[in-house]
Amino acid sequence: MAERKDESEDEALRARLDKLSSALDAHGLKPDGPKAEQESGSIGTAMSLGFRVLTEFAAAVVVGALIGWQLDVWLHTSPLLLIIFLAFGTAAGFWNVYRIAVEPTGSKGRPG
């Protein structure tokens, strides 16, 4: 009688354990994985990601504009190269943003 009770308790415990670990798997959470750290600061992580997108985009546009401006000064082609390189800079900015979007956190492991 007592043994059977133990068995059924064991089974119940095992079932609960399985359920818990499957629930954890469903959330993609592991007790001490890097995911757990990301979840804790999700607002901060999201804000830093957003700020990263902003700076990557803006920096490319600024770099394009500066290159065009300097080339204009050297080649005396006043607004032409500035406009062209501004367009290239904007394209490079979108390319930067695309690269971030493809690799969300930049931490995805790449096989050697």
Next chain:
Amino acid sequence: MAEEHAIDPIHQFHIDRIVPLHLFGIDASFTNASLFMVIIVLGISFLMIAGTSSRSLVPGRLQSAAEMVYEFVASTVRLSSGNEGMRFFPFVFSIFMFVLFANVIGLIPYTFTVTAQIVVTFGLAALVISTVIIYGLAKHGVHFLGLFVPSGVSVFLLPFLVLIEVISFISRPISLSVRLFANMLAGHITLKVMGAFVAGLLGAGAYAVIAPLPFAMTIVLTAFELLVACLQAYVFAILTCVYLNDAIHPGH
């Protein structure tokens, strides 16, 4: 520090010369920024040396802090640039610790935030990018330039795409440095302005009743700035790894 009444949120970033020193026409004075950099380096050295000196099997507080930081950076480097990237582990670790300590020490009142100076952050970013370029060229030679040539593109589009890749590469140190600098600058200015609201409201007679509102905001912002300080150090380190990965494996 002319008048105490006028609260100047920019004043905290002012660089003062502590020991004036002019070498060959270059102003090489020991400033408050230099002082805090020395403090940062001493703090890091203390944490790592004192933390690893006992080497007990069951770590104490200091030792587990040192070990956690080590493990964290090591796993970050290994994840984003593979096992080959581990030869850059000392570099990434130094940068991460410097930025982290600079950000966190800067949050203590009356201290100076080194990373809120664009010179410092751009210096770090330039160090990272020049390491990438020099190592890439030394290890792969001309093949490193394949980083700028996307594969499988028609000949007519190639010049434009190479140009875009080059601009994108040049923008890296700028975005890397501006991000850290702007986060620190904006955070500290916000904190200062909120703190000034508290002081101003307390001195404004009946309006002192609503002074707790900005005070609560200051507390929330301080916690948030602590998060930002750690996150930005992490972001700086992980982007360093990502860029170094390009130098180790160009032509992806």
